[in-house]
Structure formats: structure tokens, C-alpha cells
Amino acid sequence: xxxxxxxxxxxxxVFVCSIFWLMPLILIFINSFKPYNDMIxxxxxxxxxxxxEMYIETWTKFDFPRLIVNTLLYTVSTVLAVLLxxxxxxxxxxxxxxxxxxxxxIIVIIPMMVPFQSYMISLIKLVAxxxxxxxxxxxxxxSIGLCMPLAVYMIHGFIxxxxxxxxxxxxIDGAGxxxxxxxxxxxxxxxxxxxxxxxxxxxxxxxxxxxxxxIGGKASAINIQNALYMQFSAQTSDWEHALPGIVMxxxxxxIFFVSMQKHIVGGVTSGAVKG
Amino acid sequence: xxKRTLALLVSTVMVSSLIAGCGGGxxxxxxxxxKDGGGKEEIVLSVFDAHAYGLDEYDEMKKKxxxxxxxxxxxxxxxxxxxxxxxQSRVNSGDIPDVFDIESGTNAxxxxxxxxxxxxxxxxxELFNEDALETGRDDDGKIxxxxxxxxxxxxxxxxxxxxxxxxxxxxxxxxxxxxxCQKLEEKGITAFAVPAxxxxxxxxxxxxxxxxxxxxxxxxxxxxxxxxxxxxxxxxWDNLFKFLDLAVKYGPxxxxxxxxxxxxxxxxxxxxxxxxMGDWCQSTLDSFNASANxxxxxxxxxxxxxxxxxxxxxxxxxxxxxxxxxxxxxKEYCQYILSSDEGQSWMCEAVGAxxxxxxDKEVTGKLANDAKTYIDAGxxxxxxxxxxxASYGETCGPLMQSYMLGELSAEEMTAQFQSFWTSAQ
Amino acid sequence: MxxxxxxxxxxxxxxxxxxxxxxxxxxxxxxxxxxxxSVFDWNGVGRSMEFVGGSNFVKIFTQDPLFWDAVQFxxxxxxxxxxxxxxxxxxxxxxxxxxxxxxxxGRAFYYIPYIISLxxxxxxxxxxxxxxxxxxxxxxxxxxxxxxxxGTPKLAFYVVVIMAVWQNLGFYMxxxxxxxxxxxxxxxxxxxxxxANSPQTLVHITLPLIMPSISICTLxxxxxxxxxxxxxxxxxxxxxxxxxxxxxxNIYMEAFTRNNYGLATAKSLIFVIFCLIVTAVQxxxxxxxEVEQ
Numbered sequence: 001x002x003x004x005x006x007x008x009x010x011x012x013x014v015f016v017c018s019i020f021w022l023m024p025l026i027l028i029f030i031n032s033f034k035p036y037n038d039m040i041x042x043x044x045x046x047x048x049x050x051x052x053e054m055y056i057e058t059w060t061k062f063d064f065p066r067l068i069v070n071t072l073l074y075t076v077s078t079v080l081a082v083l084l085x086x087x088x089x090x091x092x093x094x095x096x097x098x099x100x101x102x103x104x105x106i107i108v109i110i111p112m113m114v115p116f117q118s119y120m121i122s123l124i125k126l127v128a129x130x131x132x133x134x135x136x137x138x139x140x141x142x143s144i145g146l147c148m149p150l151a152v153y154m155i156h157g158f159i160x161x162x163x164x165x166x167x168x169x170x171x172i173d174g175a176g177x178x179x180x181x182x183x184x185x186x187x188x189x190x191x192x193x194x195x196x197x198x199x200x201x202x203x204x205x206x207x208x209x210x211x212x213x214x215i216g217g218k219a220s221a222i223n224i225q226n227a228l229y230m231q232f233s234a235q236t237s238d239w240e241h242a243l244p245g246i247v248m249x250x251x252x253x254x255i256f257f258v259s260m261q262k263h264i265v266g267g268v269t270s271g272a273v274k275g
Numbered sequence: 276x277x278k279r280t281l282a283l284l285v286s287t288v289m290v291s292s293l294i295a296g297c298g299g300g301x302x303x304x305x306x307x308x309x310k311d312g313g314g315k316e317e318i319v320l321s322v323f324d325a326h327a328y329g330l331d332e333y334d335e336m337k338k339k340x341x342x343x344x345x346x347x348x349x350x351x352x353x354x355x356x357x358x359x360x361x362x363q364s365r366v367n368s369g370d371i372p373d374v375f376d377i378e379s380g381t382n383a384x385x386x387x388x389x390x391x392x393x394x395x396x397x398x399x400x401e402l403f404n405e406d407a408l409e410t411g412r413d414d415d416g417k418i419x420x421x422x423x424x425x426x427x428x429x430x431x432x433x434x435x436x437x438x439x440x441x442x443x444x445x446x447x448x449x450x451x452x453x454x455x456c457q458k459l460e461e462k463g464i465t466a467f468a469v470p471a472x473x474x475x476x477x478x479x480x481x482x483x484x485x486x487x488x489x490x491x492x493x494x495x496x497x498x499x500x501x502x503x504x505x506x507x508x509x510x511x512w513d514n515l516f517k518f519l520d521l522a523v524k525y526g527p528x529x530x531x532x533x534x535x536x537x538x539x540x541x542x543x544x545x546x547x548x549x550x551x552m553g554d555w556c557q558s559t560l561d562s563f564n565a566s567a568n569x570x571x572x573x574x575x576x577x578x579x580x581x582x583x584x585x586x587x588x589x590x591x592x593x594x595x596x597x598x599x600x601x602x603x604x605x606k607e608y609c610q611y612i613l614s615s616d617e618g619q620s621w622m623c624e625a626v627g628a629x630x631x632x633x634x635d636k637e638v639t640g641k642l643a644n645d646a647k648t649y650i651d652a653g654x655x656x657x658x659x660x661x662x663x664x665a666s667y668g669e670t671c672g673p674l675m676q677s678y679m680l681g682e683l684s685a686e687e688m689t690a691q692f693q694s695f696w697t698s699a700q
Numbered sequence: 701m702x703x704x705x706x707x708x709x710x711x712x713x714x715x716x717x718x719x720x721x722x723x724x725x726x727x728x729x730x731x732x733x734x735x736x737x738s739v740f741d742w743n744g745v746g747r748s749m750e751f752v753g754g755s756n757f758v759k760i761f762t763q764d765p766l767f768w769d770a771v772q773f774x775x776x777x778x779x780x781x782x783x784x785x786x787x788x789x790x791x792x793x794x795x796x797x798x799x800x801x802x803x804x805x806g807r808a809f810y811y812i813p814y815i816i817s818l819x820x821x822x823x824x825x826x827x828x829x830x831x832x833x834x835x836x837x838x839x840x841x842x843x844x845x846x847x848x849x850x851g852t853p854k855l856a857f858y859v860v861v862i863m864a865v866w867q868n869l870g871f872y873m874x875x876x877x878x879x880x881x882x883x884x885x886x887x888x889x890x891x892x893x894x895x896a897n898s899p900q901t902l903v904h905i906t907l908p909l910i911m912p913s914i915s916i917c918t919l920x921x922x923x924x925x926x927x928x929x930x931x932x933x934x935x936x937x938x939x940x941x942x943x944x945x946x947x948x949x950n951i952y953m954e955a956f957t958r959n960n961y962g963l964a965t966a967k968s969l970i971f972v973i974f975c976l977i978v979t980a981v982q983x984x985x986x987x988x989x990e991v992e993q
Contacts, residue, residue, distance in 0.1 A: 010791065010795065011795050014791065014792050014795040014796070014806070015795075015802070015806055018806045018809035018810055019809070020866070021809045021810045021811075021812050021813060021866070021869070021870070022809045022812060023824075024812065024813060024816055024820070024821060024824045025812050025816070027824050027827070028816065028820055028823075028824065035562075036562045036563065037540065037543075037544070037562065037563045037564065040536060040537065040540040040563070041540065041544065043827040043830075043831050043832075044827070044831055044832065044835065081722075085718050085719045085722070086719065088714075088715045088716075088719075089715055089716045089718075089719035089720075091715065092711075092712055092715035092716050093716060096712060100712070101712070101716075104716050104720050107720055107723060107724065107728055108719060108720060108723050110727075110728065110972075110976070111723060111726075111727035111728065111731075112919075112920075112923045113923050113926060113927070113972055113975040113976060113979060114727065114731055114927075114968070114972050114975075115926075115927045115929060115947075115948035115951065115952075115968065115971075116927075116929075117929060117948055117951060117952040117955070118731070118734065118948070118951050118955075118964070118965070118968030118971075118972075119727065119730040119731040119733075119734045119968070120364065120730075121363070121364055121367050121368075121734070121744070121955075121961075122729075122730035122731070122733040122734040123726065123727075123730035124364045124365075124367065124368040124370075125367055125368050125369075125730075125733070126725070126729060126730050126733065127368065128368035128369050128370055133368060133370050134370070141722070141725065141726070142725075142726045144722050144726070145722040145723050145724075145725050145726020145727060146726050146727065148719055148722050148723050148726075149723060149727070150920065152719060153916070153919070153920070154875070154916055154920075157912050157913075157915065157916040158878075158912065158916075160912060161882070161912045177711050178711075181715075191878040191881070191882065192878055194878075195874050195875060195878050198874065199871065202814055202815060206815075206817050206818075208817070209357075212354065212357075212361055213361065213364050216321075216352050216361075216365065216370065218350065219350070219351075225817050228817070228819075229356060229819065230327075230353045230354065230355065230356075231327060232327065232355065232356050232819065236327045236328065236355070236556075236558065236559055237536065237559075238327070239823070240562075242819070242820075243820070246816065246817055246819075246820045249817070250815055250816060253815045254808075254812075254815055257808065257811055257815060258804075258808050261804065261807050261808060261811070261874070262804060359956055359957070360952075360956045363744055363745055363956060366745055367744070367745070385743055385745045385746060385959065386745060388746055388747060471851075472850070472851070472937075472939060472940070473937075474937070474939065528848075529848035529850075529851045530851065531848065531850070531851030531852075531939070531940045532829070532830065532848055532850045532851040534826070537830070665957065665958055665959045666953070666957040666958040666959070669953060669957050669958075670958075673938070673939060673940075673941045673942040674941075676939060676940045676941040677941040680852070680853065680940065680941060682853070682941065
């Protein structure tokens with residue numbers, strides 16, 4: 001009985017603590033309605049009025065519909081490419097024992113240890129040599145490459161925990177390699193793929209530095225966070241526009257996460273029942 | 276069931292990536308045909324701008340230029356954060372902007388090999404003040420960049436706080452400054468809110484105490500770099516430590532947590548009487564409290580008011596890429612934003628600073644006007660920190676923080692300043 | 701037989717090469733291209749550079765105390781971060797890995813910092829450590845809230861750890877949940893029937909079975925810690941008094957502020973080799989554990 005109590009206390013603590021993680025959302029939200037001076041002076045207080053004026057101004061000033069379209073295009077294309085390629089690669093690398101396979105695995109994994117700042121100048125040079133600077137295509141290609149290592153690594157780890165017998169059965173039944181992969185392996189990967197999708201979606205959605213470096217000043221192709229970030233400098237900050245902008249940019253990712261995270265849990269249990 | 280979802284998934288992936296791929300391509304082609312439809316090919320002028328001030332007015336100014344030049348599109352990248360990094364990446368990738376701005380001095384000199392040489396364009400140079408042009412001169416005496424506005428820095432003080440504490444005469448030396456601090460403290464006003472979290476502010480602050488007025492800013496910096504002047508021998512250097520002690524003693528409880536935003540906010544609202552900053556923060560101060568009664572206090576560094584320093588410089592400078600495909604247009608644009616009527620109103624009214632070009636326009640910035648009285652009286656000096664060895668603020672600022680924390684003695688700090696300045700040669 | 705080999709290779713190529721090409725393009729090739737500069741003295745901007753051979757490397761080992769301070773900071777940070785974030789997120793995941801409405805809301809809460817852009821997060825923390833702590837001090841009177849957390853070198857270290865754990869918890873939580881829910885329920889129920897209590901089932905059934913998740917999470921948290929940059933760049937700026945300068949930040953400053961691009965490249969090479977060794981060791985350790993199970 002006492003042990004049960006202990007467990008419950010942990011549960012309660014975990015739930016109470018979750019409020020500390022929610023708090024930034026609330027603080028950003030209430031401060032997005034305040035004038036600059038109130039924000040600095042009375043950060044914790046409620047705003048004097050819930051005026052939507054700054055939201056509307058931000059929406060038009062930054063041409064938000066365009067920003068959303070751009071950011072959405074980048075996110076969707078990057079994530080789809082990762083979703084298609086990363087599990088294939090991870091699967092093959094996990095199931096093939098050869099020098100080539102180890103070699104490829106290392107090539108794909110190494111970037112996880114290299115700070116982006118230490119090679120970005122050469123990356124920009126390479127992109128420029130391929131005549132891709134300032135283009136959406138260039139940005140998407142780089143995004144895919146940057147998202148890939150972690151995605152492959154995570155899926156690779158997951159595949160190792162799946163028994164190989166399932167695939168062997170399929171092969172005995174005469175299924176080809178592609179068939180086996182798509183009809184047997186891929187469905188089993190659903191939980192980890194959900195994790196990867198959530199992770200990469202947010203990474204691309206919130207990206208500033210890569211967009212800044214590759215898209216540069218092309219107003220027609222910048223993403224949301226880059227546009228907002230341009231309002232800050234070492235000596236001025238336009239929070240009055242930035243905070244409403246941040247709130248608006250957060251809504252899609254929040255909705256996305258809430259709808260996806262059900263699958264992380266739900267997906268696996270349904271798979272387990274079948275297994 | 277499973278198969279159908281799978282097929283659906285795969286086909287969506289394929290189709291969407293196709294669409295995404297083509298989408299990117301389509302967009303570009305669309306634009307091209309648009310322009311081709313106009314009959315003439317559009318010229319794109321690529322501009323890199325480091326400022327976050329008066330952006331709306333800048334945009335209007337840019338539109339006016341485009342209207343006057345049909346077929347020209349000006350593409351501006353505003354990067355006011357991580358400016359050097361982004362500019363450096365662009366230059367390295369061969370994507371050098373046609374016009375870009377950078378801090379004059381050490382930073383600008385790195386880019387002068389890409390810069391158009393204005394020396395022979397006397398008709399353009401005539402539009403600018405001579406001392407402003409000096410900030411764009413390279414080591415061979417050529418004018419490689421054009422000045423933006425004057426920026427002034429020193430101690431900013433809240434006049435209302437001073438009068439409330441009964442301070443009638445501006446402190447001219449550190450003893451008087453301490454007396455003023457005591458008076459302020461008695462009235463319950465925080466005397467100092469030096470943004471000690473910002474290493475760049477600390478770096479700027481220290482330069483007041485290096486100044487040798489007979490050599491002026493750049494001259495002092497050169498003498499320090501070459502070792503002709505030694506930090507330990509500087510007449511006012513010891514006062515820097517007294518000043519920092521005062522800033523801690525009469526400052527906020529957690530001095531190293533004060534960033535520029537908090538510091539400016541405290542000053543504007545009368546919560547603090549003095550900060551170290553420059554007139555570039557005018558717009559921020561205005562948005563905090565437009566009616567704040569503020570002014571410049573030349574930094575008391577020595578024994579008399581004559582020693583006190585207010586530093587004034589054309590800090591930002593515009594470079595035209597000499598290899599630009601549209602060199603003439605780039606030159607015209609650079610000249611346009613820096614000296615045309617529209618450019619003057621951008622600088623004088625939107626930014627509120629005194630421009631480097633000759634102008635009759637009224638300057639809106641209160642602090643800039645306040646500084647102007649000192650400039651006109653010839654009491655200001657040039658900046659040191661912009662002509663100091665690269666990364667001066669980032670390297671020496673933390674040393675000053677260590678001193679304020681009591682981790683480094685005055686002698687140790689001086690020695691480390693010395694070795695940074697002379698070894699950087 | 702040979703035909704089969706070719707066919708095998710072709711399938712392998714189809715599955716693996718597209719990814720390899722993307723990764724080569726976006727990271728590996730630029731990194732290798734960059735190494736070229738490590739034997740030059742170059743300011744990162746100009747057209748001319750001077751060949752200096754190995755002197756950049758000599759400089760790092762003999763005249764760069766700040767870099768070694770940064771290495772020390774990063775290692776200390778890595779230890780604190782990896783341990784804390786994994787323990788906390790595993791605990792949270794164990795509680796939240798249930799198909800309940802409340803858990804689903806809780807999970808979303810923990811993930812929020814991951815969704816918000818870092819500029820906004822640094823704003824929030826500035827005020828938590830400022831007015832937020834002031835208010836807490838007035839209410840509780842605890843000296844803890846009166847300390848200058850961001851302004852004291854020793855405490856600033858914990859500020860960075862706390863912020864990093866707080867921000868990344870959601871990611872590791874989701875990873876652990878994915879592992880936990882894959883543990884067959886029958887096993888746990890069988891253990892319960894055999895009379896095992898909750899802690900016992902946790903230690904003897906759940907933990908061994910989620911070893912793959914644990915190894916993924918330790919490795920990713922380790923690489924995150926080694927690459928720590930954003931929080932330092934946006935929030936502490938390496939201060940106060942250089943007490944929170946991470947290796948990535950030191951390299952960044954060397955390249956873009958001190959204008960020693962060649963030196964910065966040499967540093968990144970040294971550091972990446974070091975990281976590779978550490979991660980190789982980590983992989984060996986966790987792999988042997990996984991096999992044992």
C-alpha cells in the first residue's frame with residue numbers, strides 16, 4: 001500500500017511540474033498584447049487590454065500568408081523526403097553486414113557530432129558553386145541533408161530491436177526485397193517515424209540560420225522565423241511585433257504536435273496487439 | 276486495410292515530393308516569364324543592410340528608388356543580428372552584395388579589397404563632411420567607403436533624477452561622481468545601471484579611460500597597438516577601476532544581469548540615473564518613455580571637466596562592391612541612401628541621427644542634438660573600440676566582468692588588456 | 701551467383717545511396733572542404749591566405765587557454781546534461797506513457813519548449829531569473845531566489861544546464877515513450893502475477909527491454925551536449941566572464957569575431973576527432989549491454 005502511494009506521488013509531481021513547461025506559452029501569450037515598456041517593466045502582469053491590433057499589424061507587415069506558404073513548403077518537402085529515404089537507409093544499413101554498409105553508416109552518422117557552425121561557410125560555398133544560393137530548391141536540399149543523420153540513427157536503433165524472423169518469413173513466402181520493406185518493415189516503424197516526423201517538422205519550421213545563409217535577402221523565399229529574427233539586433237528588439245509573430249507561428253506547430261503525439265502511443269499499442 | 280494505408284502513404288509521399296520539387300522550379304520560371312513579358316530583363320540590385328532602425332522609412336526610400344529606375348529591383352537583406360557572420364558567408368560564397376554596410380575601422384578594412392575606390396569621385400565626396408569621410412579611408416589613404424550617421428556615446432543621464440537629488444552641476448571627476456551617486460542613493464534612486472552583461476558595452480566604456488586627447492581616438496589606438504603607449508602608464512587608466520567600483524557599489528543588486536534592454540528601460544523610466552550607452556538607443560528609449568528628460572554626461576575620467584570624454588564617430592560605413600555587375604547603379608544607390616533628400620530624411624527623421632553628409636535638415640533625436648552642442652564646441656573625440664584589434668569587446672569585456680566579480684585584480688586585468696592589444700598586431 | 705551479388709548491391713544502392721548523397725552534400729563534404737583552411741592563416745574574408753602548416757595546431761595546444769576552458773566547460777556540461785535529462789525524461793515518460801487524456805495533455809505540455817523559437821525562450825528565462833525570482837523571493841524568503849544566477853560564473857553553469865534540460869526534455873520523453881509502449885504488456889502482467897511490485901518490474905522487465913531507447917537517447921544527448929551552441933549564443937553570450945563558453949561557441953567566435961578562420965577550423969577538427977572517440981566508446985558500452993539482454 002505504501003509503495004502505491006510513492007508511485008502516486010511521482011505521478012502527481014510529474015503532472016504539477018508540467019506547468020513549468022507550459023508557462024512560457026502563457027507568458028509569451030500575455031506579453032504579446034503588451035506595449036514594449038510594460039513588457040519589460042511588468043513581465044508577469046496581465047496586459048491592460050486584449051487588443052488584437054498588434055496581431056493584425058504583424059500579419060500584414062510581415063506578409064504572413066507568404067511566410068506561411070514558404071515555411072510550409074520547406075517543412076513538408078523536407079519531412080516527406082526524410083520520411084521516404086531515412087527508413088529505407090536505416091533498414092538496409094541495419095540488416096546488411098558488410099564493410100560498405102558500416103562505411104555508409106559512419107558517413108551518415110558523423111554529422112551528428114560536428115557543430116554546424118564549423119562548416120557552414122564551406123557549405124554556402126558548395127551551394128553557391130551549384131548555383132543554388134537564394135533558391136528554394138537549394139534550401140530544401142540542404143535541410144534534407146541536415147535532418148537525415150539523426151533520423152537515420154534513430155530509426156536504425158529501432159530496427160535493431162525488431163526481430164528479423166518476420167522478414168525472413170516474408171521472403172520465404174516469395175516477397176521481393178522492396179515488397180518486404182514496404183509491407184512488413186515500414187508499418188512496424190510507425191512509432192519511431194512519428195517521432196522523427198515531429199522532430200524534423202519542428203526543426204525545419206523553427207530554422208533561422210540555414211534559411212538566413214542560403215535564402216539570404218530574397219523576401220519572396222524567407223521563412224517565418226527568419227523574418228521575425230530580422231527585427232532584432234544587438235541594440236534593438238521589436239518585441240511588439242515579434243511576440244504576436246511567434247504566437248502565430250507557433251499555432252500550426254502546436255496543433256501538429258498535439259495531433260501527432262497520439263500516434264506515438266496509439267500506433268505502437270495497435271501494432272503490439274497484432275504482433 | 277494495412278496494404279491500402281501503405282499504398283496511400285507511399286503514393287502521397289511520391290506525389291507530394293514531386294509537387295514540392297516542381298513547385299520550387301515552377302516558381303522561378305514563373306518569375307522569369309513575368310519579367311520577360313515586360314520586354315526587358317529586370318536588373319536586381321542586391322543590398323545588405325545591418326540596421327534595424329527606421330525599417331519602414333527605409334522601405335519607402337527603396338520603393339522611391341525603384342520607381343525612379345524602371346526595371347530595377349532592389350533586394351535588401353536586413354541582418355542586424357549575427358551581421359558579420361552572414362556577410363562573411365555571402366562574400367565567401369561569391370555572392371557579394373552590390374552595396375553593404377559594416378562598422379567602420381577594423382571590420383570594414385577586411386572588406387576593402389572588395390570595395391570600390393571613391394577617391395576620384397570628388398563630386399560625390401563633396402556631399403559629405405570631411406571628418407566623416409575619414410572613417411572610410413584605408414591604410415593607403417584611399418576612400419573606400421561612405422559614412423552613414425554620427426553616433427555618440429558616453430554616459431546618459433536622466434535629468435529629472437539629477438534634479439530630484441539636488442545635483443545642479445554635472446560631475447567632472449570621479450570624486451564629484453561619487454558625491455552625486457551618494458545624493459542619488461539618499462533619494463532612493465539607483466545611480467548606475469551599466470549593462471554589464473553586455474561585453475561590448477564594457478569594452479566601449481573602457482575606451483574613455485584610454486583616450487589621449489592629443490592623439491584622438493585612432494591615434495590612441497595605434498599607439499596602444501604599437502606599444503608606444505602602455506596601459507599601466509595611461510594617466511586616467513586607474514580611474515576605470517574606480518568607476519567600475521562605483522558602478523557596482525551604486526548599481527543594481529545583480530549588476531552582471533543587466534543587459535542593454537533593462538538598462539535602457541531603467542534609465543527611461545527614472546529607475547536609474549545613469550547608464551553607459553550611445554544615442555543609437557534613442558528609438559528604444561522613446562518607445563519606453565517618450566517624455567524622458569535625458570542628456571549626455573561626458574564621461575568623467577580625469578581631474579577636470581576638460582578631461583571628460585564624449586566619443587563621436589561615423590560608425591557605420593557603406594561599401595560598394597567594385598566587381599558588381601551593375602556598378603554604376605550600385606554607386607548611385609549608395610549615394611542615394613546616404614545623401615539624397617530621401618536618404619537625409621531617413622537618417623535625420625526616422626533614425627534621428629546626424630548624417631555624415633552635409634544637410635540642413637532638423638535632426639529629431641534628442642540625444643543626437645544634445646551631443647551636437649559638444650561636437651560643435653569641438654569637445655568630442657573619435658572612437659577607439661572600432662579601430663581596436665578585432666574582437667576587442669568580446670575579449671576584454673569578460674576581463675572587466677571578472678574584475679567586477681572580484682575574480683581578477685586591477686593589475687591582472689591591466690596586464691591582460693596589454694597583452695591582448697600588443698599581441699594582436 | 702554473380703548476378704545475385706550485383707542485384708544485392710543494386711538494392712543496397714537504391715536504399716542507401718540517396719541518403720548518403722544528401723548527407724555528403726549538406727555536411728560531410730563541406731566539413732572536409734573546410735579542413736583545407738586549417739593549415740592556413742586566413743581572416744575568413746580576404747582573397748589572400750598564408751600557408752602556415754601545423755602552426756595553428758601548435759597554437760591551440762600552447763597558447764589558447766580559453767579553448768581548453770571551453771573544452772572543460774563542455775565536458776562538465778555533457779556529464780550534467782546527459783545524466784539529468786535522461787533520468788528526468790525517463791521518469792516523465794514512465795508516467796506519461798498511458799493512453800489517457802491527462803497523459804496526452806501532459807505530454808503536450810512537456811513538448812512545448814521544443815516548439816517555441818529560441819529567441820522567445822531566452823526572453824522568458826531572462827524574466828524568470830529576473831522579476832520572476834524576485835517575486836518568488838518575496839513570497840518564500842528563500843535565499844536561493846536572491847542569488848544572481850545569471851550573473852555569477854558558478855551558477856551560470858547550472859543556468860545553462862537547467863535551460864538545456866528544460867528545453868530538450870520533450871524530445872527525450874517522446875523517444876522513451878516510443879520505447880516503453882513497445883514493451884509487451886503480457887510480460888509486465890505476467891511479472892505482476894508472479895508477485896513483482898512496480899519498482900521490480902521496472903528494473904527487471906521495462907528497463908532491459910527499452911535499452912535501445914536508452915542507448916539512442918544517451919547518444920543523442922551526448923552529441924547535443926558536445927555541440928551546445930544556441931543557448932550560449934542567445935542567452936548567456938558566454939558570460940559572465942567567459943564562464944559559459946562552449947566549444948562550438950568558442951570556434952564560432954574564433955572564426956567570425958576574432959577573424960582567425962584557419963585557427964577555428966583546426967579547433968573544429970581536433971574537437972570532432974575527440975567527439976568521435978567518445979561516441980565510439982559510448983556505442984561500444986551500450987552495444988555490449990544490448991547484447992547481454
